[in-house]
Amino acid sequence: MTTSQTAMIDITGLRKSFGPLEVLKDINLQVKAGGVVALLGPSGSGKSTLLRCMNLLVVPDAGRIRVGDTTFQFGASTERPGTKPLAAFRSRTGMVFQNFNLFPHMTVLENVIEAPIHVRRLDRKTAIDLGMSQLEKVGLADRASQRPQTLSGGQKQRVAIARALAMEPSVMLFDEATSALDPELVGEVLQTMQQLAADGMTMVIVTHEIAFARDVADRVVFMRDGYVVEEGPAGEVINTPRMEATKTFLSHFHKGAI
Amino acid sequence: MYQWDFSILWDYRWIFLQGLGVTVSFTLAIIAGGLVVGLAAAIGLLSRFAVLRGVSLGFIEIFRCTPVLVQLIWCYYALPMLAGVEMTPVTASLLALSCYGGAFYAEIIRGGIVSIDAGQSEAASALGMTPALAMRRIILPQALRRMVPPLMNQSILQFKNTSLVSVLAVPDLVYQGQMAAHDSFRPLETYTAVAAAYFAILFPLTLFVRWRERRSEET
Ligand SMILES: Nc1ncnc2c1ncn2[C@@H]1O[C@H](COP(=O)(O)OP(=O)(O)O)[C@@H](O)[C@H]1O
Ligand SMILES: [Mg+2]
Numbered sequence: 007m008t009t010s011q012t013a014m015i016d017i018t019g020l021r022k023s024f025g026p027l028e029v030l031k032d033i034n035l036q037v038k039a040g041g042v043v044a045l046l047g048p049s050g051s052g053k054s055t056l057l058r059c060m061n062l063l064v065v066p067d068a069g070r071i072r073v074g075d076t077t078f079q080f081g082a083s084t085e086r087p088g089t090k091p092l093a094a095f096r097s098r099t100g101m102v103f104q105n106f107n108l109f110p111h112m113t114v115l116e117n118v119i120e121a122p123i124h125v126r127r128l129d130r131k132t133a134i135d136l137g138m139s140q141l142e143k144v145g146l147a148d149r150a151s152q153r154p155q156t157l158s159g160g161q162k163q164r165v166a167i168a169r170a171l172a173m174e175p176s177v178m179l180f181d182e183a184t185s186a187l188d189p190e191l192v193g194e195v196l197q198t199m200q201q202l203a204a205d206g207m208t209m210v211i212v213t214h215e216i217a218f219a220r221d222v223a224d225r226v227v228f229m230r231d232g233y234v235v236e237e238g239p240a241g242e243v244i245n246t247p248r249m250e251a252t253k254t255f256l257s258h259f260h261k262g263a264i
Numbered sequence: 265m266y267q268w269d270f271s272i273l274w275d276y277r278w279i280f281l282q283g284l285g286v287t288v289s290f291t292l293a294i295i296a297g298g299l300v301v302g303l304a305a306a307i308g309l310l311s312r313f314a315v316l317r318g319v320s321l322g323f324i325e326i327f328r329c330t331p332v333l334v335q336l337i338w339c340y341y342a343l344p345m346l347a348g349v350e351m352t353p354v355t356a357s358l359l360a361l362s363c364y365g366g367a368f369y370a371e372i373i374r375g376g377i378v379s380i381d382a383g384q385s386e387a388a389s390a391l392g393m394t395p396a397l398a399m400r401r402i403i404l405p406q407a408l409r410r411m412v413p414p415l416m417n418q419s420i421l422q423f424k425n426t427s428l429v430s431v432l433a434v435p436d437l438v439y440q441g442q443m444a445a446h447d448s449f450r451p452l453e454t455y456t457a458v459a460a461a462y463f464a465i466l467f468p469l470t471l472f473v474r475w476r477e478r479r480s481e482e483t
Contacts (some may be wrong), residue, residue, distance in 0.1 A: 038359065063389055096389060096391070099390075107383035120401065125391060126392075
């Protein structure tokens with residue numbers, strides 16, 4: 007059981023249905039501290055739902071989720087956790103969305119310091135110092151007083167990363183962080199993510215950037231129809247997949263030379 | 265040919281001003297009361313609990329689907345019998361018009377809140393905000409901006425609705441106009457002056473709301 011003791015994220019027997027639609031069917035998954043896992047799979051396979059279960063944005067029907075030293079158990083006999091423990095749990099996981107979801111009524115810096123002030127209850131000055139250092143990390147300190155609407159897509163996504171990092175989370179979850187970007191803006195966001203991985207952040211990344219997954223992730227998890235079909239070291243799964251489903255999925259990408 | 269003579273109205277200027285004062289303060293009071301009622305009903309409509317949603321919806325539909333004049337009279341004559349409390353004309357009017365306005369404000373407030381992209385509350389939740397904090401810091405500030413023009417339009421209607429309180433002998437602008445008309449035997453001039461007073465206040469306000477609407481469409 008050494009893997010589960012050093013794991014930062016430990017998921018066992020996870021199930022989730024939306025009405026009659028069973029989206030996650032008995033998912034088991036570990037991510038070790040400092041590990042970077044790429045979650046691949048066709049559209050509708052349940053990647054986003056699994057990612058959202060990791061910070062309980064989606065509350066599972068059954069199973070167990072541990073992040074760091076907090077464990078939640080789900081099932082018919084266990085009570086649904088209240089809003090306070092849920093919020094506290096989420097404050098320790100960062101999430102980056104496909105559509106950025108920056109707060110348009112705030113400046114870039116206000117976006118970044120909002121949760122540190124109102125959730126972590128840092129005083130304003132500490133929060134600003136922290137926020138500015140996160141903005142520096144993503145190369146946008148000079149945009150601190152601008153509105154998000156004035157930024158390019160790539161800059162918006164880097165602000166969203168800085169905003170999540172300002173909560174000093176123990177894991178970062180990325181849901182197709184570059185899918186809404188113009189092709190020429192994808193690179194700057196991937197570079198920021200790569201830097202974060204190099205700094206030792208534990209990361210789970212849903213992506214269609216196969217080359218990025220191979221180069222930056224140390225493990226790849228391939229999903230289909232709510233199951234984990236194949237899992238292993240990134241290079242191995244991407245270069246020499248064992249399962250038919252994985253081969254079929256990856257062949258779409260190999261055609262368009264990566 | 266009728267000989268218009270507005271000069272006789274000068275003798276009644278204080279009565280008119282008093283009436284106008286009552287109308288304006290009544291409007292401000294029922295806007296404030298209506299907003300409180302409306303916000304509560306809107307939050308009820310958005311509640312997780314079916315009972316709260318049902319109560320809010322029932323309240324809103326009752327006040328939207330009955331004439332405001334009937335509500336006013338009902339609050340003054342029927343409610344005291346049912347509840348066993350004394351109602352002054354002013355209390356009954358404030359109650360009825362606040363609830364009537366609140367029913368319409370509620371729909372505007374609910375619409376403003378749900379018009380905010382779901383990604384905003386997801387991002388707030390992902391940062392560890394509770395639903396209440398996310399509502400206060402993220403959703404409402406954005407929703408309020410969109411609500412301002414329709415809330416102002418509804419408040420303009422409320423200003424006009426205050427004229428109904430004259431049936432309960434609340435001394436508003438219309439009621440004082442009636443007094444002046446009886447006293448002077450000059451109903452044509454008096455009621456024209458009353459109408460002009462409403463218009464002089466509301467016309468600039470509607471222009472302002474239209475300008476705000478156009479400006480918020482641009483951004
Ligand atoms: N909130 C929801 N309500 C109903 N169905 C949902 C919801 N979220 C996702 N689904 C459905 O679950 C399935 C998996 O979705 P998702 O996890 O987004 O897949 P992926 O991210 O791999 O494309 C899809 O069929 C989707 O329509
Ligand atoms: Mg998805």
